[in-house]
Every structure is written in structure tokens, then in C-alpha cells.
Amino acid sequence: MPYSDLDFNLTDEQKSMRDMVRKFGAEVVRPAGVELDKLADPVDVIAEGSKLWDVFKTYRELGLHKTAFSKAFGGMAEDMDTMMGYVITEEMGYADAGLAISMGACSMPFAYCQMAPVPELQDLARQYVEDTEANLIGCWAITEPDHGSDWGLGGEDPKCAPSVRGVLKGDEYIINGQKAAWVSNGNIATHAVLHVGLDPSKGMMGQGIAICPLDLPGISRGKPLNKIGQRPLNQGEIFFEDVQLPKKYMIIPDYSLFMEARRAGGGQTPMSGMAVLFGGLAKAALDEGIAYARQRVQGGVPIIEHKNIKLKLFEMFMQVESARSFARRMYTFNAESGASSLLHAMAGKWISTETAFKVASEAIQIFGGNGLSKEYQIEKIFRDARAAMIEDGVNESLALGVADDL
DSSP: OOSOOSOTTOOHHHHHHHHHHHHHIIIIIHHHHHHHHTOSSHHHHTSTTOHHHHHHHHHHHTTGGGTTSOGGGTOOGGGOOHHHHHHHHHHHHHHOHHHHHHHHHHHHHHHHHTTOSOHHHHHHHHHHHHOOSOOOOEEEEOOBTTBSGGGGTOTTOTTSOOSSEEEEETTEEEEEEEEOTTOBTTTTOSEEEEEEESOGGGGGGGEEEEEEETTSTTEEEEEEOOOSSOTTSOBEEEEEEEEEEEGGGOOBSOHHHHHHHHHHHOOOOHHHHHHHHHHHHHHHHHHHHHHHHHHOEETTEEGGGSHHHHHHHHHHHHHHHHHHHHHHHHHHHHHHSSSOOHHHHHHHHHHHHHHHHHHHHHHHHHHGGGGGSTTSHHHHHHHHHHHHTTTTSOHHHHHHHHGGGO
16 A cells, blocks of 8 residues: 555554454455456355355454454454454455455354343354354345345335244244345355344334244255356345244344334444445555556556546545545444444445445546456456445435434
8 A cells, every 4th residue: 555544543452453354355355356256157156165265264263253252152352442343344345345245244143142042042152153164154134035225214114014924833933935135145154144024014113133043944045146246245045935933033023122222222233334344445446546557657657647647546545535534433433432323324335335436437447448357456346346335225225214314
């Protein structure tokens, strides 16, 4: 990176964490991401011997999968602080956005297990922390063929209720329905955070959240999704046919109370992490543009000496630093204030993903024809950034879900 970063106040521990993740990103994550991106068949991405599994295993050998778990479960949450969480997420986004999302989704079900007063689920959290071979993999099973961005818009309208339904019979929920092809880690996960409709009359507020082992009878998977960007990130459908899930695994039976507690109690949302992660990807796009402008010669001089390129790079720099700064403020507030601003989290996701896409597009313009070639990393960054403007909720829909807070 040729320009100064404004992290002058990082502690030695925070710098050490940043440097460790940055090295992991440069030596393991990005090379694997480039290789996986070039595979024509997404089935090959998750095949035995794939570079994907090198990333999973190294991530766990470094202990990065433990950061969201308390010491009572063998984790290291008490040794983490807000800035450590920020630099890990940003550096992973800088290295490869798709793989960063995959690593994050891995821990979700098991992190929820810490909160459940169910011995089997608490044991599952401990098993995940101890797992350095990536035998336990999580996913966030929320999106459905009929429901994507409207998970945050439906409210209590019964016309907009989850399609995957759970009916309580004795000590079990009988679950039927389909999760869409956009479930991250959908084909490789062993467990899911499962959003399931329990009371259709309450619309989206009538859902519950369960921890669901994905080896239960009646569960099947679709093919891995073949998509334009973030190709190293496995995504795929999950089908439920008369699946019998123990009642005690429904750890959040009332979604409306859960959302009230989230708003009042502080903490991060998935959008908080997305804002930070794609601020990292935006920075990667900028750095690619600067590096190429320094070495590409036109008119007898490196093109970074051309005034139009200088101005373009400076505008890109301003956009990236603005997005990163907003993401940091929002992330810090949600972690430390005792409140949680969904308004700022959604804004951060929009700002960072739009910035990553725009800066990557401008970088391609600097590369010229070479920017369209798969030989250069910027082409992949551009595609990865474009996917981010839709995943985890289309930006405009997310904004409409919180705009009343204004």
C-alpha cells in the first residue's frame, strides 16, 4: 500500500492481529480465491482436494474461528476488542470477499448455541471451537425462492410470511419448505441457523430461529449455484420434507421480541460486518489501480504521471476512505454504545458495496483493455463487488426497511 493508513492508535495486540490476518490473506486466501474463481463448475470449488479446504483449515489453525466464542466454550471473545474484530473483517474482505463471507457464515449456528440453555447445543459450540479440520460448518438459512430482501420489509403482513413452515407436534417441529440457492455454505454446511415460519398470521414477525443439524431425515440439497461473482463462496438450496426438529432446538421462538432486544441491546448485525468487509474490498480495488498505474507506461512515462489518472485515483482514494471511515464509526458504535443503529448499519452496507463497485469500475478504466482480462485481479474484484450490492438484501430494499427511523 503506497499511502498512509490512519491507524496510528492501534495497540500492539491489534497490530499483531491485523498483520497476522493480512499475511494469511495475502499468502493463502487471495491465491485460493483466484484459483477457485477460475473453476468453470462450482461443484469443483467444494470437491475434495480443493483449495477451499486449505483456507478453511488454515483459518481454524490460526484460531480465527474462535473470536465469537467466550472462554467458557474454549473461545477467545474476552481477549478480543472492537478494533480487532474490525481489522479481521476488513483484511479478510481485502483478501477475498467470497471466502470472507464463507468463513463468517461458518460460525453462525455454533455462536448461537452459546445462548441456548440446551446442553447438546452448548456441547456443539465447544466442538466447533475445538474443530481445526473444518468438520463442522455452518450456514445462515434465511433466503427463500419467494422471499429475499423482503425479510426486512414484510413486517406483520400475513401475505408476506416465510415459506418454510414449522408446525409444533408434541416435542418436535415438523418442517417443510425450501431455502433458496443463495444460502452461503448451503451445500457444505453441517448445521444451519434456520429461519422458519411458525405463525403465518403474523407475517415475518411470526417466524422463529432454530439450530438445525442438516443430516436429519428429510433434508436434501440442490446443486451449487453458478454465479457471476464471489465464485469461491459456495451457495446452494436446502429442501425440507417433514423434517422432525426437536422443540428445544428452536432457540428463538418469537422473532419480534428478538428484534426488539437487538435494537435495544446493541451489538453487530450482519450488515455491520458487510460494511466493513466491502470497505476492505474497495481498498483492494484502489490498490490494484494504483499498482497498475505505477507500472503501465504510456507516452514514455508511467500513467500515474498523467493528470487524468492522478485525479481519478485521488477521487477513488477519497471514496474508499470515506466508506471505511463510516464503516468504522458505525461498527464501533454498534459494539460499544449499548445500542444498535440498524439505520447506520444498512447505510454502511450500501455505502461500502456501492463504493467497492464504483472504485473497481474506475480501476478497470485505468487498466484499459487489460482490465477486462482474467489475467488481472481487478476483473474478479469488480464481479465480487457487483454481487455485494444484492446479497444479504438488495441495497434499496434494505434502505426502505429502516428509512422510517429517519
